Amino acid sequence: MKNFLILLFIVFSFYSCNNNPIEKIDVNKITDVCDLVDAVGIVINDFEKLAEEYGVNDIDDFEKDNVSFDDWQKLKMIEFKMEELEEKAEYFEDVYGGDLMTALENCPNFKDIDMKMKYYDLG
Secondary structure, three states: OHHHHHHHHHHHHHHHHOOOHHHHOOHHHOOOHHHHHHHHHHHHHHHHHHHHHHOOOOHHHOOHHHOOHHHHHHHHHHHHHHHHHHHHHHHHHHHHHHHHHHHHHOOOOHHHHHHHHHHOOOO
16 A cells, blocks of 8 residues: 555656646736736747747747647647737736836846747747
């Protein structure tokens, strides 16, 4: 029984380490623009890994036939989360009005994430 519990713990630990952090992003819990920037950063970092692996810079450059099923699922999740995050950005546009860009620029990770978004043509 003890060995079974140890094996179960190892399997659970392995599974939990491989969960996609993008799936854990709950857009409804994002309450300020810096949280939004950080969430976009998580999505972009996952996209960057796939882009480097397949040698592309744009999400439209991925071809379904040349991508593994698991990576295709990741790409679809990236697209889905970016759409959700864009909707949240629209909410913040209503809240901040003309001051949204200033609020975003004051976030510590904004410059790096903004550069990656432009480089990979996301958003």
